[in-house]
Amino acid sequence: MARFQFYKSYSSIIWLLTGIAAGSIVGLLFGKKIEVIKPLGDIFLNLLFTAVIPLVFFAVASAIANLDRSNKISRVMGIMTLVFLGTVLISAFLTIVATWVFPIHQTIPNTGLPGEIHTVDNFGDQLTTLLTTSEFFNLLSRKSMLSLLIFSTLTGFACLHAGEGGASFRQFLVSGNEVMKSLVVIIMKLGPLGLGSYFAYQTGVFGPELFGTYARSMALYYGFGIFYFFVFFSLYAFIAGGVDGIKKYWRNNIVPSATAVGTCSSIATVPANLEASKNMGVPPYIANITVPLGATLHKDGSSISSIVKMAVVFGMFGKDFTGADTILIALGITVLVSIVEGGIPNGGYIGELLMISVYGFPPEALPPAMIIGTLVDPLATLLNSTGDTVAAMMITRFSEKRVLPPGD
Template sequence: MNNWLKNYSGILWLISGVTAGAIAGLVMGKQVVVLKPIGDIFLNLLFIAVVPLVFFAISSAIANLNGTNRIGKLLSVTSLVFLGTILVSATLTIIAVRLFPVHEQLTAPPLTEQVSKKPFGEQMVQLFTTSDFYQLFTRSSMLAMILFSVLIGFAVLRSGEDGVRFARFLNSGNEVFKQLFIILMKMAPVGLGAYFAYQVGYFGPQLFGAYAKSLGLYYSVGAFYFVFGFSAYAFIAGGIKGFKCYWKYNIIPSATAVSTCSSIATIPANLEAAKKIGVAEYIANITIPLGATLHKDGSSISSIVKMAVVFALFGKGFDSPETIISALAITVLVSIVEGGIPNGGYVGELLFISAYGFPPEALPPAIIIGTLVDPLATLLNSTGDTVAAMLVARFTDGKNWMEQASA
């Protein structure tokens, strides 16, 4: 019980702060606007910290990839499996959002003025590039900064010995900004509580219906994907035998994920499950640890749900082809960026809000939804790594990989 409280203490504190904010908003009504500056200060601090945090996290990770070229084929197959399953889960969620719109409860005016819409080509140029170097390090240029971070990481790799000192600088910066983000998130119950109070006072009780509907959609899609999506992947990987083995040995990883609320903490259980299923050790030892940071099907589902809610709150439609395409691309980036960062889900939310040009007011709804779906998201993120390892084994060692393992 003590371990459970420790693992979920952050979520419980955040829910407590949001609950207190909801009560304040209902009691004070429009007068609750006096609390808004507290929330604004917290949001501004987050947006300031997230840009260098993401830069150091990505560039340092790539700069430390020395020696992986000898397993190029395995990494290529693993990357394609990760990308494929993330896109499947995200596409499934987009279909669910179209069938069961989460914005119907929102009949009040949007939180602020509508976000201006630009031509698709211009959006792509502004998303992935900037005209001046200094513009890279603003929250409105997050995707351009991510691309720059990737290039910096590969440049360090190509620099050999001359790049060692710079790689150390990137590693140090990564650790410093991780700790800064941890410090800032200690203020989340107060900051988000104040902002949620303002939202409740502005929207009124109907806001709870919007959140309830989005949570219902997430848990329905997530449960469907957990049962049927993972079953389909296991069947593709190993037929009926693969299906039976996956569910037979997935119990302990599932329990570990729910009890710890951590993909990293589930790695040992996933490795043991993969071994019992018959995944080769050299595949499991690479795919599962990488998956803990890069493969997040649960996060991809929550990313789409959060985008749909934020779009609705700001009076924008989440149905145009360019919006859907960019949402899928951002979902993949969010899945990658979240890994290895404390409270990585919040970083992902900051990323898509910045990419679409939403104001800071868009962050609290996304964080609140992300917090409430975290247990199921962790379950999907973690246990999806084992079935991903099965798929990698299928496409690396051939369709008879399970029989070879038994022999």
């Protein structure tokens, strides 16, 4: 039974890694002759890019449209938003610093991947292009991802403002979100074949030096991720309740941690997090809001992986990852990734699509980011899930203006 549960939780990752490994071997054996199977990988990428547009719209709009508008809940929601944003931005910025200290993007060989990166010289034009479009149909292009996110956010607030009159549309958004998530799950069934074909092409054409790239990015992610897990989660618990807060957090974090690693799903960890939050002294009215929403909207682990993926992709395309505008956009993307990713296994692929769309990278940038996302998924889920309970502790501290009440 335990073996079956393990396979059920990690089957998608196992099959993806199997496809990637098989593709790598085939690419090494056949060299540049393997280019003939590249269309299989291109078809897979095109399906994902097609699905991401409606998924982002429904995910963002439905999340906002279903917010609670009561006064007490509004205060908790406001503090929750600040805590979520704060921890995500802290984890992202510290990861950027880590990429400067251990510059993996500077040690990555330029792979000569095809495709031009879209750039706009004038900052004002660039800002206008990123945030808006002149025609509605342009929102349906992945090149207008930020414009789509802004439109989705406004649609969600409009639905919220409409009250009962918008109930039917609100339900439509919820149903659409579920359907689009299911569509991505279906498309990802082709992942082993699609990524396997593309990785065969990569290793066949560009050689085995690519493996060193993934090894370095993995070392950076797991090294910094484990450091953040123990040091900064302890710091957040200290802010919430002092030394006693640290003790309560780690004493009750064992079951959620095991559940997160065992299921590789933030959603599946929600019941364990709710029980743990109660034992940590978080009031039910805060835990019942923060934990479920956190499973969808709050992802420190995904924030860290987003920066690592960006550094790798920038290195592969020979681009600098140190400019002020580049860093500001990177921080913005990490926040957006927390919103648009679902708390499902391998939900980070949506964030990868968002990242390469905002920066204007060609589709060839997606497979490397997806491979890294697959390899770091267990630790990312651990950070995403267990970060929700320590966030709930801080929200309690700030909303009730006192240290946490006694827990178990």
